[in-house]
Amino acid sequence: MKRIVFTGALALAFLGGPAAANEFADQLTALASTDISKIVSDPQVIAAIKAQNAETSGYDQANIDALDKQWRAEIDKSNKPLIDKTLGNALSGHLHEIKERGGGLYTEIFVMDAKGLNVGQSDITSDYWQGDEAKWQETFLIGKGATHIGDVELDESTQSYQSQLSVAITDPDSGEVIGAATFGVNIELLP
Known part of the structure; x- marks a missing residue:
């Protein structure tokens, strides 16, 4: 019963408009500085x-555009060399395990390089290049410690x-920002 009430209240908050999108910002920021900070500083992610x-x-x-076009074209095909290469790499396997261990908290995880291209991901993304989106621009381009919190949305899947x-994501050896990561967070399961 508690979950149904929470979900209903959450739906009302979501329908309330842009201010509601930031209602969970404090909890998400705390998650970024604890669990997510540990995940993105893992040597496997950095390497x-x-x-x-x-x-x-x-x-x-x-x-970059050619790779992104190839990725988008492969989504609906049976032969997916670029997608299979990315989803089949060790980092993608690692991110998938983290997602599974999260008990539903993380709906997706993907890591991007200095160009905004996917390096590894727990699940297939709709595109390969994230460099034209706020999730990369407002983290990688801003610098060390930068976070971006997206709006609350209903995940249809x-x-x-x-x-x-x-x-x-910062290289611990050089102190330089080398990439970024995005975590889809189920806000109903926030600690």
Whole structure:
């Protein structure tokens, strides 16, 4: 009964408009500074981003657009070389395990490189390039410690209300921001 009441109240808050989108900002910020901070500072995450940054550092916008176009075209096909390569890498497996251990708190997790391209992800994303979106621009481009909290939205696939929480990822050796990560957070399960 408590969950139904909470969900109903949450739906009313969501329908209330933009101010309601920030209602969970304090809880999401706390999550970013605790659990998520530990996840994104994991050596496996850092190593994967640094490796991809070395590979993509010379990419121009034409390269990025071609990869994003390829990703979007592969979504509805049976042959998905770019998607399979990304979802099949060690980082994606690691992120999928974190999502599963989260008990429903995380609806998705993906990590981006210095160009905004996906490095690893728990689930398939609709596009490969996140560099044109606030989740990357308001974290990676802002710098160390930057976070971005998205609006609360109904996730059709899980029928839960979620907010995307994005954070800049810093190389602990150099202190430089090397990438970003986005966590879909089921706000109904926030601690």
